[in-house]
Amino acid sequence: MADRDGLIWLDGEMVPWREAKMHVLTHTLHYGMGVFEGVRAYQTHKGAAIFRLEEHTDRLFNSAHILGMRIPWDRETLNQVQRDVVRENKLESAYLRPMCFYGPEGMGLRADNLDVHCMVAAWSWGAYLGEDNMRNGIRIKVSSFTRHHVNITMCRAKANGNYMNSMMALQEALRDGYDEALLLDASGYVMEGSGENVFIVRDGVLYTPDLTSALDGITRRTVMTLCDEIGLQVVEKRITRDEVYIADEAFFTGTAAEVTPIREVDGRAIGAGTRGPITERLQSLYFDQVHGRRDQHPEWLSLV
Ligand code: PMP
Secondary structure, three states, X not given: OOOOOOEEEEXXXXXXXXXXXXXXXXXXXXXXXXXXXXXXXXEEOOEEEEEOHHHHHHHHHHHHHHHOOOOOOOHHHHHHHHHHHHHHOOOOOEEEEXXXXXXXXXXXXXXXXXXXXXXXXXXXXOOOOOHXXXXXXXXXXXXXOOXXXXXXXXXXXXXXXXXXXXXHHHHHHHHOOOOEEEEEOOOOOEEEEOOOEEEEEEOOEEEEOOOOOOOOOHHHHHHHHHHHHOOOOXXXXXOOHHHHHOOOEEEEEXXXXXXXXXXXXXXXXXXXXXXXXXXXXXXXHHHHHHOOOOOOOHHHEEEO
């Protein structure tokens, strides 16, 4: 990843990819206190466009606010920088990674003598969970790792340190031969994937967990809006593990994962054991939306 051509924006400058480095005493590297985003740009008939850029940047600022971190740039600048990074790297579509982190100015947990540094990188990234899986669905397993209790880490924040839990869950699932993990919350209710929100479908109605210890996903919000527009009901509620087992359909949503069908949970087929019809419809609407093929929500696409 570090050894490639291109430019990364770091603290106000476009830096050659290989030279975008920080010191080993970088505070966030030691304690995980930082915030980041995962954003995608898609090819549209008007050129590359970043999907829901403003909402992602708002979430970045909210994450920093939750952690008590002051980002030394305003929203407009970081929005412009994200457009610049896609354009300057000549990307037609991209995954973007903005991050704000504490530097190597000190090491104490007090963190009162630290500068906040910001970076934005972008690169080409295809289907996060694999092209075939987008058609056929993935096999997942309920994790032995529990999602954060709401008063242990702040789940509304997309914070670096929160992802240790995600990585342990994903690595366990992959080691056991599954494609992704499904994490339960501290009370045993279904919460989310390692980097995705989850939906189930039963009798034509969609259900998704309340946002307690799950991230307020922008893809989740997009799918809920799409459902509203095509007359599908979505209910946010506590969901049990066995409700997922007997769902007609299930899918994950995320910027990286987009809309990924789930065909099996803990060795039990979900519905017909393949991508369900509502999932397929939402997946295709989502791709139409992000590629600018729908008339609705032109404000969701920021041309670079
Ligand atoms: N939950 C977690 C833990 C995530 O990391 C992500 C990815 N950002 C999501 C849900 C989905 O969020 P979004 O749709 O905004 O990418």
